[in-house]
Amino acid sequence: MGASTFVFSMIWVRQSDDTGGVWFECLPTTAPPDTLLGMVQRGRGAGWLAAVADPVEGRAALLACLTDDPRWDHQVESRAEFYASLAVALEVSAADIAACGDINDEDHWLVAETLTALSVRGDSNARELLAQRIPDTWFEDLMAEPTLPFPPLNAPLSALLGNEHLVSHHDLMHRLRTTTDPDDLAALHEATRDPNRRGFRSAMLALAERGDTSFVTQVGDILAGNPVGQPRAGFLGYLPRLPARDSLPIARLWFGLPDSRDDAALQVLALHATAQDVSAIRARLAVSESTYDQCDLVEALGRVPECGPYPELRTVFTDACYSYLRRESAQALATTDPDFANTFATECLWDCEAGTREVGAKYAPATEQVQRRLAELAADEDEAVRDAARRRLVGPPAR
Secondary structure, three states, X not given: OOOEEOOOOOOEEEEOOOOOOEEEEOXXXXXXXXXXXXXHHHOOHHHHHHHHHOHHHHHHHHHHHHHXXXXXXXXXXXXXXXXXXXXXXXXXXXXXXXXXXXXXXXXXXXXXXXXXXXXXXXXXXXXXXXXXXXXXXXXXXXXOXXXXXXXXXXXXXXXXXXXXXXXXXXXXXXHHHHOOOHHHHHHHHHHOOOOOOOOHHHHHHHHHHOOOOOOHHXXXXXXXXOOOHHHHHHHHOHHHHOOHXXXXXXXXXXXXXXXXHHHHHHHHXXXXXXXXXXXXXXXXXXXXXXXXXXXXXXXXXXXXXXXXXXXXXXXXXXXXXXXXXXXXXXXXXXXXXXXXXXXXXXXXXXXXXXXXXXXXXXXXXXXXXXXXXXXXXXXXXOXXXXXXXXXXXXXXXXX
């Protein structure tokens, strides 16, 4: 890999390599990806292993991450269990973690989350610190939340679509996709008339999954205007839910347009890209300055293993600051890069994201280190990881 240029006064970082480089959106405090701190900040398994191998630097990196939350997206990225397990391995106390910030300050919620993870592991000191510092009103507010009764799922569809607690219910969605009842079909189409009404998104998705292409022109016109809120969710989800034979030709026309049609196109390519799309996807990934777009582009490359391997996916795996993006790259590498098992699969077993650990459990080579870690992952907090680890303990790696 060639020279790297990191500009920490800005949020965009470019890692140059033979593929032309990829841009990554990072916090200004994010360290270079090949440093111990940088790997621990990103939640990489290689960072966990490097920290344990160098306890002094590892402890400093852990406390730095807890003092200054390194997550690109605090709402979805996992770090608490990753940092809690590292704290146990490095013998970092709950008091040391609590000293990293006020757990009632949203800038330091990662401290509270890590203490909670330690408490679940049986750390009584972490539990006591949480009890002392978290206001009782938090729990009172949670207990005060009302619980509304659900109508029966065989009720008229018009009533069900109006219930915000049911519009994503699995059995209801199955009914929406398969019903032939004229009244149900009429209710479905009626729900699409007003983008702001409850049930609009579910109705749009169900009609798409039924192969109803009658909304394509309308959806394209609306997305061209960059809608927001619930209307955006309903219109944006329509094209990716159509069968590939209908959605892929449209996605290729919308790809790269300067509006929300491009977002829909990216989602379709993430699901259905073919060899025909690879050149355009790789060119876009080389210049993309959107982390969410990069997730779709990486997933799209993973759909076309016959044109791989793709060197840029390795750069994404090692350098991306968004741990969900690394998860997507791990999944794509597993299907497109014959060297994945011998390069990144083992470190995936210690990754902060469950999806990445699952990939590692499926593909990591059967070494003694891997077998020990699989035994630990057989009790992982995530069900899919547990299942993958247990299968590997009695079987060979995936190919």
